[in-house]
Amino acid sequence: MSMLEVKGVSRFFGGLAALTDISFGVEKGEILGLIGPNGAGKTTMFNVVNGFYPPSRGEVYFNQKKISGLKPHQICKMGVARTFQVVRPLQRMSVLDNVIASAFLRVKSRAQAEEIAFETIKFTGLYDDRDVISKGLPLGKRKKLEIARALATHPEMLLLDESFAGLNPTELDESIGIIRRIKERGITIMIIEHHMKVIMAISDRIVVLSYGQKLAEGTPHEIGNNPLVIEAYLGEAESA
């Protein structure tokens, strides 16, 4: 059994099918890339796994336990943390306090939470910005803060929603480094990304969504040569 098991998940918004009968698994320790054109249902998929939306049909299992239908905070407690595409730091809190707030999930005392938080912000390269109020942080650092907050909950699995969008090349390299190091720690990662170079470089496997349906699944190499995927991204073969 995979660590995360998505079984026949559909999600409707009124008459609109945002996801139709999606099934895939995420293996322990791997980085799974979730890609697809705009509106393919990637973030909806995250929202279903994370508990914001219960699936209209189908189930999600994490470590053999059913998590679909649970609330986000329960799912997070079980070890699934996420970041948001639109970064949502706790604006009027300092970087350190932001991370402390999420570190409290696993510990009771403030000293312990601070310890986890310090370790996490060093790991994500935010140590020098620890006292900055997160409202004033530039985008690149806010994206890192998102990752740091999710990491401080000590997850087994991390859902990263476009953590690279809008970063400059230096920041991009840093973030790729961070994600590789997260993987080395044994944390399983599912990542949504538009940046093809990045996703091809870091993913072990890739799932492609298009119009709410699963188009393909495979290694980056297989996906890169899959005619269906090329068509979804570049249009039909004849017109190319």
Add this chain to the structure above:
Amino acid sequence: MKKYLPLIIAGLLAVLPLIGLSSYWMHILILVIMWSVIGMAWNLLGGYCGQVSFGHAAFFGVGAYTAGILYNKLGVSAWWGLPLSIMVVTLFALVIGYICLRLKGPFFALGTLAMGVILRVMAENLTTITEGDLGIMIRERTWIEKTWYFYIILILAALAFFLVKKVIESKLGYYFVAIREDQDAAESLGINTTLYKTIALSLSAIITGLAGAFYTNYMGYIDPKIVFALHDISIVTIMVVMVGGVATFWGPFVGAVIMVFLAELIRTIPKLGAAHHTFFGILLIVIIIFLPNGIVGDLPKLKKLLRMGKAA
């Protein structure tokens, strides 16, 4: 120095009655401290946890009536209303929270506003329990002098201050602020937002209820229009915190001083005195425009303005 500031202020307040203040000034002091207690309570829920309540009169009134009914129906000293109000108010907070906390932002505010009004109407009509509009009179006052009332509310204020401080510096405090800043993000970080909002509401309600129970004992008379008042309790509570400084430790205290003195000052103005709500309204507008974080919250800004004034 900063660490001992609460102790120094508490100490100064404690010796204040010894200098022989007039009964009127003692009354003003008691009101100031009582309002800082209510302000601290509101600040916990509205300032830190971001759940703006327009119905704190509900908890104040329930506390006040717990003490009043205890005296009136059971013939027990109304002082027992203080410990008992903790239980009664918690019960009310859980019910009100169950209904209102599923609402967000302005909807929560409107929900609590409605709750305050509903409880007032209930108190007016359940005459067998509350004596309705006749109100409840405590016929045997415990003390004629105000000194002991002063010390009791001072102790309550000190307890409330340390409770709020302890809560805010702990896990609870971080969770409250996380919920205020972004409820969905907080939820996805593993924070049970419903649970922690309920805790914030209950703590806030308990402290407000204690102030209400004290009020019954101190004033010796309550009726629904006084203790469940929308303007004079719920709105003034918000003003105390807004003027003083939302989500600051000292804000409610500073706000209480200003609001009580202002109310007294306006009352003395001939003819215009009755329109004190108008003045409060104008003050609120000025505060929101120029000092959105209140006097304590915008202290650096205020200092800068004063310095500019001097230089000019």
